[in-house]
Amino acid sequence: MFIIDGHLDLSWNAMEWNRDLTQDVFAIREREKHLTDKPDRGRGTVSLPELRKGNIGLVVATQIARYVAPDNPLPGWHSPHQAWAQSQGQLAWYKAMEAAGEMVMIHNKASLEQHIRLWNDGEDNHKKPVGYILSLEGADSLVTIDNLHQAWNYGLRAIGPAHYGPGRYANGTDATGHLTENGRALIKEIEKLGLVLDATHLCDDAFWDAMEIFNGNVWASHNLVRALVDHNRQFSDEMIKALIQKGAVIGAALDAWMMVPNWVRGQSTPQSMNCNLDVMIDHIDHICQIAGNTNHVMIGTDLDGGFGTEQCPYDLETIADLQKLPAMFAKRGYTEDDIKNIMHGNFLRFMRNALPQ
DSSP: OOEEEEEHHHHHHHHSSSOOOOOOOOHHHEEETTTSSSTTTTOOOOOHHHHHHTTTTEEEEEEEEOOOOOOOOOOSSSSSSHHHHHHHHHHHHHHHHTTTTTTEESSSHHHHHHHHHHHTTTSOTTTTEEEEEEESSSTTTTTTTTHHHHHHHHHHEEEEEEOOOOSSSOOBOOOOOOOOHHHHHHHHHHHHTOEEOOTOOOOOHHHHHHHOOOSEEBBBBSSOOOOTSHHHHHHOOOHHHHHTTTOOOEOOOOOOOHHHOOOTTTTTTTTTTTHHHHHHHHHHHHHHHHHHHTTTEEEETTTTOOOOGGGOTTOOOGGGGGGGHHHHHHTTTEEEEHHIIIIIIIHHHHHHHOOOO
């Protein structure tokens, strides 16, 4: 089945993890096996060949560069200008992949339809470019809102105002507080330009502020359910209902600590916590029960978003194993139409409405 992944940090992996994503996943792992600078070294799951192997022909691919104030212990850049420059380096990687025929940017309705036809023409997909819709995860790198206009012009089509901790425009995961004055102005400009607002990572205060003032297209690219894993990173049922009322789609993530309760970083293992792909379906099913249908869920794995096989479902060796999901959904009683909705249909319906001509 054709699959769309609503959230992958491809350029971040290429630039900050120094991974050549044109290579086989197992070749990347072999090259990293003696490295210890990051906990997921030698355990990556994503590369461009592996996406093609899994018939994952379209992804939402991010730029990400956090600004950190002097009292912020999180990793990041010490000025917005540095963060902007880092995001531009990540953009340059995507452009290099386009020049090499490895990827193609999807920035309007025409390019979307052309790409979907290509990937469903019945021909071998191992030589086809992976399509990507460009998203900015966290708005800290926008020095001013003028940078948002520059980003729109080079193809940015979705943006999440916050990431982890306090942000220049909005507070994110593990932080509290309402949108800043600049954040409210940013939300209004996102709507004016026609970008998708990504509600992922917004803290509760900022989430409700955004829902009140934003009337454009909103999604949550990689999020799970607070009722199953009680953490501020997740969405409460009330937040899920608000997103559904706005016509949103919510992408299910595959980061183990979000999937199962009581995960202890560096100690828990997917096997010991019984974290498998069925757990993802539990979260998706919870959202579907609230909605009364399958129209508001998609896949947004966040695979290799700072973690690898040590912190994702034990029955997933690489991202190509997403092809296991259709049969698993069918076993749970989902119809073929429902499964197609989740694996690609909801995303396509949403983007056919959200993208410019």
